[in-house]
Amino acid sequence: MPLDDRDDRGEDIDPDTLQQGRPARPHANRLPRDTAQKKPTLKTVAELTELAVTTVSRALSDDPQIALETRVRVRQAAEDVGYLPDRAAQRLRTGRTNVISLVLDPHEEILGYGTSMIRGMSAALRGTRYHLVITPHFSDTPQIDPVKHIVRNRMADGILFSRTEAADERVKFLMEQGFPFVCHGRTELATPHPYVDYDNYAFSYRAAKSLIAAGCRRLFIILPPAQFTFAHHMRHGFMTAVREEGVAFEISDRVSLDSKSDAIRDHVAERLAADDAPDGFICGGEVSAMAVMSAAYDTGRIIGQDVRLVAKQTSGLFDQVRPRIETIYEDLAEAGRLMAALLLKQMGGEVPVEELQALQTV
Template sequence: MTESPLPVIGVERPTLKTIAAATGLAIATVSRALKDAPDIGEETKRRVRETALRLGYRQNRAAVRLRTGKTNVIALVLSTEADVMNHTSKLIYSIAAALRGTAYHLVVMPFFPDQDPMEPVRYIVETESADGIILNQTKPDDPRIRYMTDHHFPFATHGRSDMALDHPYFDFDNEAFGTLAVQSLPSQRRHVYMIAPPRNHMYGRHMIMGASQAAAARGMRFELAEPVTSDTLADEIEAVVTKRFQQDPMPDAIIAGSTNAAMAAAAGVEFGGKKLGIDFDIVSKEAIRFLHRFRKEMIVVQEDVGRAGSFLARALQDAIEGRAPKEGQGLEVPRLSDFRTGI
């Protein structure tokens, strides 16, 4: 059996000078390459990063903070109510992937349903424990956005607000999704039942507006699920849907604001013996391709959360570094042709 090598005592940690000697570059060039400076060529950056990785170089964060006042940390503040299996996991992965090879590291800071959403934001700003914040589930008048703007703290949001404040964001056009979800339904459907995101969230308001107006235009009845939302636990959604679909007049179409809500709704209606694609339809969006493996009859559109995460990571780095962003605000707009069944 081969034994693992023991750590070598007394060997100095690799430094910028070590990398410079190994690459033949100036120390200043190495430093700027590791910071992803725009005036350093991509080939040089790649060579420096590969050499740093091979030598086991790690930045001394304490020294960097003393020298520059920066932490090289970006904080992602997320609610524990989010759809972790699908939407949130993709967002975390895409932001981390976009930061890979840069000077920045990602930390995820959760907050809980019984907690003031301002707490983690205020903590990060007051303790200067990160250089910037990414947050989601924005509200029309969001105190977190106002607080960070007032404190000139760099941030980016996955979602918009109604506050008329200029800041980096990326959003999925949920109003367009609501409109197109109704339009994607077969012509015989007459009664839409919507499991919407929370109405105090901006994207929830957008989705409800789009769907309700499209339903009215088609002469369809529109009904919001109560008291659940697309963020509610799946068991609770299933119980509410089961009860509702045993009452008249029974809806014949469901629009779900999350993957979990779509699956719970399908289980709830099917409990009463109804068949998806024949007695009723479900339209949903998802970040990871999954729903057609669950029920191929579902009408599904992909939300490119990977694109959102990459965009937000780049935009926030520009804000932290004081650079004019190449793109500071982005919007993904779905098309009717994007809505597909797995049949």
């Protein structure tokens, strides 16, 4: 790899940083003396060192064929003129972008979601040649659109995404294309694929057991929309627990974790007002948990006494929510770290797909 252009070590102090009145001219020279009227390229360094462009290129990528002394000299010259390789040219020639793209739906439920995950991914990518960029995607267009766009335009060398569906088009597409990716959540496709998932079966199993142990006799669970694989996992864990214990239950069919929070609140409030009102709630997300809490409040129920609630916690939000509720933590920063790590591993060379799968326990 040529000059490490990732960390902008702050060694170039602009002396004119304080000159306010000066009109902005495009790409004003950064160096005190007018060494660089325009951006330095390999040619610039080549002329400076009286070597061929090719030699400079190889020297900068630490090719052992180039004499060590030459490599040092070139590296020094390159740094002197502030040479940075042109990403576009590198990309055109090599087909590599040095970019990893996270396709993220800045959905309401995303609250802490994206944040922590991004944090983990950035951490895992720090020190590598790769940059993380986020491509926003909104649920009003097909999930696969941004993915196709990235692949076709080679906007990245690898893709990360979440909200994986049981028959995920993105997974199919990327597998076909042989394009590196790791997704958060599994599919139910026959072909194995790389993923990082959280044990949502265990989550709702444990949540249900906990509610029942606390005395709840009618459980209500709000699931993700059915197309997401983890909806099945959550349902399954929930069903196993309620069957084992033989308590009444309901699975919301009118609202999902992705519903507007007002809709969730209204629906829950309605159910709470009924004769057969549930006394225990399970929410796989923070927004829906807030909605359940407001519904309880609005109908005069006290959380922790009249009704109980177990929610999945992915941010620090519930640390400040009162009354306190029971939460089960999903470490999304770790998930992000893992996803990026597995992607790197995958791009590093042929790896059996089993080594690219990870399940986070609750």
